[in-house]
Amino acid sequence: MKIGKQTIKLENTPKILNTSSMVGPKEMQGPLSSYFELHTDDIFFGEKSFEKAESKIMKTCVDNLIAKNGLSKEDIDYIFAGDLLNQCISSAYCIRDLNIPFFGLYGACSTFCEGLMLASLFVNAGYAQKVIATTSSHFCSAERQFRMPLEHGNQLSPTAQCTVTASGSALIVPKDVNSDSPYITYVTPGKIVDMGIKDMTNMGAAMAPSAYSTIKAHLQDTGRSIDYYDAIVTGDLGIIGSDILKDLFKEDGLDISEIHNDCGVLIYDKDSQDTHCGGSGCGCMASVFSGYFYEQLKTKKLNKILIVATGALMSPVSSQQGESIPGIAHAVAIENEV
Amino acid sequence: MDMIIELLKVFVTGGLICVIGQILIDKTKLTPARILVIFVTLGVVFTFLGIYAPIVEFGKSGATVPISGFGYSLAKGVMQEVDQIGFLGIFTGGVKACSAGISAAIIFGFLAALFAKPTIK
Amino acid sequence: MDKDINMTDKEYSDYVDKKATNSPMLKHIIMAFLVGGFICVIGQLITNTFMHFGVPKDSATTITTIILIFIGAFLTSINVYSKIGKFAGAGSTIPITGFSNSVVAPAIEFKTEGYVLGLGANMFKIAGPVLVYGITSSVIIGFIYWLIKLFL
Incomplete structure (x- = not known):
């Protein structure tokens, strides 16, 4: 049911049964x-190209999710998947072998929440019993699509972020499934917010206003205050983007610095790993949520979180044509009790 | 001693040309590809205006090894060829003077690509 | 456009510029100076060596170019040049070894799309503009030079 301007309340509160x-x-x-549950030391993951490697990482992640719940792929009703590559090829080639009805999504780095949102709506409406949402990204395949060849010797701007090589997936089921898993209670799809930032090496600044807009809309629509949540987790704003987000809320007299976390900041150690402003990419929120935050929810260290994946919806073509970067953010509220 | 002074001049000239490039990269939002284009074009123009030759005289490799030196070769080649064969030299002179560099880049690039694999930084 | 944020695009962009950490400029400049100068010195040493053995100056310069391009290509292919570029910046981009790096890097990377449309078509992805604008400007100044000679 739609409440307020843009939030949907999920009356049937679907569960995130498990993640991988x-x-x-x-x-x-x-x-x-x-x-993190699985990892590879080989950036090629035994494949001939980075694109194939990314696809295989996603496939391995989804296979693991299905297998560890004692399911087979025939049990999965639908899968929502997306990635950063042109025409979403990582997802398409991953799902080619799975034989599951597939929705391909593109929301840049916001795709994980987009997928999670749509999957939970499907389950909430009773159209499906088991739906998977998954995304992936790969440093090397993203680098060659959006930036320079890997072996080209150049310096990154200090505001740049580093695409993570990762995939994460979540299995959504109706709430009557017997398991001690967190529920999805509200989803807030975001609007595109573009503040005219054109610098492709400063995506945090391009996306922070959209995160602000979505979080604010979510709070207004649900009537919740900021301290309702134990944590508000943004996708990949990075260090500068997170800083901007805090400043924007400060203008409203709200202090979010205590409860705000950013997956892009958490995933790397910036001093030793030379990752400038932190991680980015579809796989960033997917892996950090599936790995870290889901674990925190399961162990009840966190009980109510709002995850807000942010995306920058530009392409190298639009950038070269002088367009600014449209930002988007989708929020999903996940709670242990309803 | 002469040799050391010569190398010092080379070092300073080459270093300073790179510093100009670095300042452009850091201060403006120009990408390295644009910097290269600017340098090669300026190399051609400055050679034509007679500014670059004295720098080469002074800094030797310090002025010819940076990419602006590529522009210097192009311009010098064109002007020499126009002197020698006239109008046709406009078209043949530049690339002729730089043919070794271009061919070397292509063949070594090709060979390197046959054997190398990209990796994460 | 209705906006939640109480700032104009201009205000926001000025604010972001203030937020953005600046490049460590002094460090970059020193590294660019040292590495750029060093590469040029190597070039001079190669030229001097050939001239010492009686090779004429022009040929020695050409041989130097070829050798430096080889070094750039070799270091790129063993994944070293990108690491040098990270700390040397323009010091490794501007010398001819950097030109070589910008030819080899896309060639290596696009091999996965085949030898013709991948490697072949993308080899000059970054260095192509250098040739386009270098040669174009050389033809233009060649023409001007020819005109000047014609009328003077």
């Missing part, structure tokens, strides 16, 4: 390494 995450070598050197 897989990361690459660089993410394993980061502070969250112990939370």
